[in-house]
Amino acid sequence: MQLRQNLWLIFKEMITNAVRHSNASKISVSLKHRSGKLHVVVDDNGAGMDPAAPTAGNGLKNIRRRAEMIGGKVSLDTAPGKGTRWELILKL
Numbered sequence: 001m002q003l004r005q006n007l008w009l010i011f012k013e014m015i016t017n018a019v020r021h022s023n024a025s026k027i028s029v030s031l032k033h034r035s036g037k038l039h040v041v042v043d044d045n046g047a048g049m050d051p052a053a054p055t056a057g058n059g060l061k062n063i064r065r066r067a068e069m070i071g072g073k074v075s076l077d078t079a080p081g082k083g084t085r086w087e088l089i090l091k092l
Helices: 001-022 061-068
Strands: 028-035 037-044 073-078 082-090
Touching: 001 028, 001 037, 001 061, 028 082, 061 073, 061 082
Parallel strands: none
Antiparallel strands: 028 037, 037 082, 073 082
């Protein structure tokens, strides 16, 4: 149950951040299962952000913490004006 709940909360936070903060006109979601691993990608064409800049909320920290709790690897690719791409890889 912990795996399912944390996976859902990670996914929900990625989508929520894209909708609330990115001002994107397009958000893409990809879910793939290959070689015993789940690959989740949430990609937007919005404002992006400086990944080194401090954030006011806990969303980014929560995504990373939850991914670690379930043995997943999460990456964030973003820059101001370049959109945001989250990728989660989880061994099933």
